[in-house]
Amino acid sequence: MSEIALDRALEALLFLSPVPVSVVQLCELAESSPSDVQRALALLGTRYGNESGLEVAEIAGGWVMRTRAELGAVCDRLRARPPDERLSPAAIETLAVIAYLEPISRPEIARVRGVSAEATVGSLLDRGMIEEAGRAVDGGAMRYRTTPAFQERFGLRGSSDLPPITQFELSGAEAEAVRQRLRDAGHLDDEDA
């Protein structure tokens, strides 16, 4: 398949697919080599630039053709997001803990968050954002990890596409601010901070 024909074929496949398509799949479907597919994807990326309403992006280990982020509001007028699709702040925080520490058990999540995570973990399981990842030892607590659906939802290329957690750590001044808030709330004495 010539490259010109290949990029059109990939364009059609990505338009049609309801899930991200891996490069391996694209190679099989288009009967082309990985290097040709990569070149054709790059060509498609150029074709669907900022002037287009669509973009070709790599998420969840595959490639998709999707609407551009800045058009989300107008797209949502056509496709109203059901309320149950939204995630609560507690669910988002729990998801962040699991994403960075996976595989992680429910008691470990509760220790990190400082509150019970039973209901939140159940909700994330129901939504397909996380899945069971086995037990560390026989009889131990079940551990959980994020799913490709999580990567799709948050536009991640893969499980390692998250920003480093050190980027979010508190600076010394911010940590001191936390202590000050505790003092203000009566949880710490001045001389002990």
Next chain:
Amino acid sequence: MSASGRVADPLRLPLELDLFEGPLDLLLTLVLREEIELAELPLRDLVEATLRGPDEWDPPTTGELVLLLCSLVELKARRLVGEDDEDDYAPDPDAELVRERLAAQLIAFAPFQRAGMWLSMQDGIDGAVRYRRVPLDRAAALQAPHAPNELSEAIIRLMVAPPMPSMGHMNRERINVGEIVAELRGALRRTGRVSFDELTDGTDRLAQGMTLMACLELARRGEANLAQPVPFGDITVHRVQPGFAGE
């Protein structure tokens, strides 16, 4: 404070120094300087010795003495308990540990809170998945729209009234033996004899049974004879000529 008395009693020593007046005043100063171990000082003996003294205590001196003894008792009590005022307000080390753990936990969890905020922003930007999610197998199963004439034909077929359901099983057939007897008489009058099988051809088992009863009734009345040459074979009903006067 001034005190006077016998020389043998140390509390009655006429002690008058530049800075002290009497032994109790000196004692209190030595205690405050920690040159005397107050915990080992028998305060009860001191009080009793003071009160047993021969001197008459005037009210100001008595008040001063009571105040001095109370100070000694308070100092000894604190020394025996082993705590001073500063210690009374010392924070509980266990509570401090819990508070420090709380601060450490909040600081440790803060990165994940921030990561959650970052995820929320990604979620908000994406507006969830921004491509069509209809599975291919479901999409392939969707049929193309039909032509208007096909749809109208289908609707017409739907609008045809269905056949009325049979209520036959709910209606019991009413058979009158008298009517069968009259019919049998007429047949015999015309032909002289009839075959039971011909007579009941095409009828149900109830009608066949009722017809047999009609034949037996005519035979009982002497109006007909029944003949069945072969067991389970056809029954022939013959008209009886002489006695046939039932009309």
